[in-house]
Amino acid sequence: MAAKPLQPLVLDSIGIYGLNRQSSPASLPPQWLTTANNVMLDEKGRVSTRKGIKQVTNNISSHATANTLIVKSLGEYRSATGATTLFAGAGANVYKINTGNTPYTLDVQSFSGGTTKTDGNWQFTNFNNQFYGVQAGNQPINYSGSAWLDLEDVGSYAKPANVTTFTPSCVLGAFGRLWVGNIGENRDVVYYSDLFIGQKFQGGSSGFLDLKNVWAGDEIVSINSFMNKIVIFGKNNIAVFDGPWDVNYAVTTSTFGLNEVIEGVGCVARDSIQLIGDDIVFLSSSGLRSLSRTMVQDKMPLTDLSLAIKDELRTNIVTGNMTSVKAQYDLSTGSYLLGFPSKNIVYVFDFKSQTPDGVPRITTWNFDTNKNPMSFLSTDTNLYIGGGAASYGGRVGIYDGYYDVEKVDVTAAYGSSSACTTAGHTWESGTSKCFQDIDNTYQADFKTVWLDFEQPGISKFLKRFLGIWSGGKNSNVTLNWYRDYSVVPTSANFTLDPTASGVSYLWGKSTSLYSTPAQAKAKYAPAFQPAEYKVSMSKAAKVVRLELIQTVSGFKSALQNITIWAKQGKIR
Secondary structure (H helix, E strand, C coil), X not given: CCCCCCEEEEECCCCCCEECCCCCCXXXXXXXXXXXXXXXXXXXXXXXXXXXXXXXXXXXXHCCXXXXXXXXXXXXXXXCCCCEEEEEEECCEEEEEECCCCCEEEEECCCCCCXXXXXXXXXXXXXXXXXXXXXXXXXXEEECCCCEEEHHHCCCCXXXXXXCCCCCCEXXXXXXXXXXXXXXXXXXXXXXXXXXXXXXXXXXXXXXXXXXXXXXXCCEEEEEECCXXXXXXXXXXXXXXXXXXXXCCCECXXXXXXXXXEECCCCCCHHHCEEECCEEEEEECCEEEXXXXXXXXXXXXXXXXXXXXXXXXXXXXXXXXXXHCEEEEECCXXXXXXXXXXXXXXXXXXXXXXXXXXXXXXXXXXXXXXXXXXXXXXXXXXXXXXXXXHHHCCEEEEECCCXXXXXXXXXXXXXXXXXXXXXXXXXXXXXXXXXXXXXXXXEEEEEECCECCCCCCEEEEEEEXXXXXXXXXXXXXXXXXXXXXXXXXXXXXXXXXXXXXXXXXXXXXXXXXXXXXXXXXXXXXXXXXXXXXEEECCCXXXXXXXXXXXXXXXXXXXXXXXXXXXXXXXXX
């Protein structure tokens, strides 16, 4: 049979289910992707580029001797009046993120007593207008709204009876008490404070929950509140205790009855636990889980939220450093971020919509090794990301714009305020230093499954690729297409160059608030019309796999659809 006329092979919903590395690429429908790196699934379900990380602080070297300190923890203190203060843990210090300076400064905090801090991997919590921090091997710390103290220096302090070294690794403020767990000498005991007195763990109505008879040989990883219950996560088990409230939500008791024990399922990473709506999500040895589904798993057996990457995630759990794993639910994007710093990968679970299996869609973020996210914090206004490794330590950025923006100290070239500002840079008056914003591009890429266009066994003579993108001005794109299960692609390149359909600058101005062209930061960027991009293709194939590699250089882009124009040959 002769070749048929040129026909369009249309992919309207490419990648809308997100990443799947569990199933064979040859067996999946075209809605799945096998690579989804530095992309998000936007509000319209389109594969779009992630935002960048814009550094907002100078580095710690401005206030210390080196910039090699990794920002391992971030926390937000909220006062009774609603005022907020941000803190970062790095090295042997806690730093205040001083948002009153430009750029923000990381101001080292002093403590009473001189207790040595060994690391910056704190877990912070707010309780009764106070801010607390704990980490393994360290004494708890307290911030009153004006000063930091070692907890043992706070008035009426009393550690639990029969505890020699009070160094809990997890903390929770809930039900009118401060809760701590996993003390070196008592890894299976949770201690709770006197009512509304977070430093008093002996006397009054303070007490403890001993889990030795609840689970044998396990240790506490984290303590959380959920649906008027205290949930204690061990590595291999979960214990649920009834909360102390009566029907009028008044604290009535210091006795907490055991409600349920979930055996064989626990949490392997303290900082993976996040509250999402009326549920808790956590990382278990088998993958990402929902607590509510786990508690009713007989009626709702689907408890693994990471089915599409199950084996890869399990490998990272086994071989990775679980104490460094960080997670954050970002309300602005509806995404749960799960970072494995030791593996230089962040898994992004999109809870805005689900796959047909009823689980969140997944993509990934990857960064230059030195700029790998080490901690997260979501506030009412920003998603903060703590970075740092080796030569790029001591920095905090926000998820914003479409560059990875780095602040570089250029004081040697611009040593005065006037010279610095004239050059368009930022002068930090407190340290007499000049900082330049460097806009770094980054790569976004995705790869499809093997596509037969519902015509298996039929050769397609590939003639033309047609892609429709929204946005992405000045982005260079490489198109790779693989034929019939080959690992060697044929390639072509093109540049996204859409036409502006209007300008959406803040206040209608032509420049941004930072006195630089708005296009440079893309925060108040022009709006672009969707544009078509055509690429000539060649050779025949029964199945085709597409890979698109894009340089993100200031603007968001989103893929609308793809059409492959081909001629069909004979059936073989």
